[in-house]
Amino acid sequence: MTESKGTGKLLDIDSGKVECQVCKKVWYPPIRPDGWFTEGAFQCPFGCTETELIPNEHYQDTGR
């Protein structure tokens, strides 16, 4: 069974702001009447996958 939760992370629960942990894209997924997110709400619109979240050593040395 494959479960795709997406790469999005909820930043602000009040506004429903979600940020992709891979490309840092921010979006606001639709919220159901019961207050929960729809299926696929945390899937990056750019198609990032969770495999890209695996930390790479050379990323740690960049940007400093």
Ligand SMILES: [Zn+2]
């Ligand atoms: Zn992304």
